[in-house]
Amino acid sequence: MSQDQENTEQSLFDAPPIAEQERMIEAMLFASATPLDTREMAARMPHGSDPSEALVHLRKRYEGRGVNLVRVGDGWAMRTAPDLGYLMRREMVETRKLSRAAIETLAIIAYHQPVTRAEIEEIRGVSVSRGTVDQLLEMEWIRFGRRKMTPGRPVTFVVTESFLDHFGLESARDLPGLKELRAAGLLDNRPPPGGLSLAGEGDDDEGAPGQNELFED
Amino acid sequence: MSQDQENTEQSLFDAPPIAEQERMIEAMLFASATPLDTREMAARMPHGSDPSEALVHLRKRYEGRGVNLVRVGDGWAMRTAPDLGYLMRREMVETRKLSRAAIETLAIIAYHQPVTRAEIEEIRGVSVSRGTVDQLLEMEWIRFGRRKMTPGRPVTFVVTESFLDHFGLESARDLPGLKELRAAGLLDNRPPPGGLSLAGEGDDDEGAPGQNELFED
């Protein structure tokens, strides 16, 4: 404020001291919704003011602060320091159960990997939407395996390490077979048809062509 | 900054150094158009941060600058220095012109809060129109306070944080002339002698704990 003193001794029409000009541009830049260029600032300041010089001081003053003076196009604006952006965000993590389509697709991939999309559809009896596969890929629970050596060389899907992590499995081979699932009461408790043996039950895994290829890559 | 030194020597999970906390609250307060209280700030800052301490430093830093850190009720806000208002003509917002009745009602609520409608009418000597109260409520300058413990349990009105913000008041205690008015007994709830009342409604407050409640919230 000693600068003020000096100034008042000069003519009334002199430009305000630079410290005062700095205050002015600080207030204007703070209150403005858009960046201001030096011409606009000068037009609003007392005659003889030099916003460019004041800007140099102000920029220095805000160096390393929580808010910085930045150049935006031809203008200047105050902006939150980039490293503090996280304070302006409130993250909300929401856990949601995986959809039935997704969990079924995932289960088929886990039990039959490597498996093509056509095979998944064949097993589920319905087509598999792109979104379902994308979701599982994005969650990094499945990934692309090697292409099948069949006509069209379709891509295959396999489960990932993070899938095993999430489900607490050492390997996909540890997944219980149908027989075990039934023994554990995990199957729908529809009674098996009297006398009729459950064709193919439990064999699924053994005989499946996929099983040998499991984790080959 | 010696405090920083101390801090970094402690565990990684300690609060950030105070200088860093100051940057954080600076960024948050700059980014917000409305006042933030310390609880809101702390919730967004790393665990263990103490916005109150950082606020003391920040307030000092902005003393005499073009933008100041001001206290608004329980909150804090950055506001341009009042002497620079002329530079911001472009940002000026046209406030709706308030009627004389609205202005007086507002003043009575501010100085007598918490105050019932009957008390306002007693002071003004006329009934308070619904529109006047609605307008003040809509502008968010007043809100309902708690009910009075008098017969009928009438609702009371109090002024809001936006009221304080708008008029640049730290708290309702800083209302101009409040102390003098109180000393002169003009904020007393003085029942008319012999229960006679001009407005006829002044009896509501008789025996009310009224003035003791002043500014309790």
Next chain:
Amino acid sequence: MAEDEFDDGARPVALADRLAAEALIVDVDGFEGPLDLLLTLSRTQKVDLRRISILHLARQYLAFVERAKALRLELAADYLVMAAWLAFLKSRLLLPPDPSEEGPSGADLAAHLAFQLERLQAMRDCAARLMGRDRLGRDFFARGLPEDVTRRRETRYTATLLDLMQAYARIRTRDEFRPYVMDRDAIFTMEQALEHLRGLIGFAGTWTDIATYLPEGFTVDPARRRSATASTFAAALELVKEGRAELRQAEIFAPVELRRKD
């Protein structure tokens, strides 16, 4: 507003009072009730409100009401109530106090009225001071470009091993048990087919194989496909019967084709 009119009526001069009263009558709508009027009248006394003569004020007010009556002006009831009360107060103030009389003395009542006037004036002064303060958006400003706190919603999907195994079991056992339960999963009923076709027929401008109308989920499994084919065919016949569609088949075993009938 009426203040100027009182400037020359220095002391209680009856004439000046009457002139003032007339001026006030013209403005009666401009007053916010009797208390406001009393406050305005009190300004003629040019003294501190604390030393105001309530007796004189009562006289002024009553003169005002008399003038209003003489001019046949309608005065709101509260003005008349105040007039009656002030007349009562005036008599109390003028007569020597009667010790046997109950209730507050004239002096007490006058003091309270003076208090009310002073309090109202104080509130008006406060209102003026308040409105004269530096104000947000006029004298000082908030951040012009506030950055709102953005709420980013992140969804994390979960499933348990049990979910996974049950899902697999569900798929693998679905076909096995079908013959033994009243499971209508594989049946696409005529009603369903009709509803399905009605929803699609609007788009069938050209001849289209009815096989392409089979619903999703009924095209792979042979049993389901069979059911859906039959019901879709029957539904197509129904639409033809309703006159909404046409059917054709080029030769035996050729695709049956359906088209919207306009």
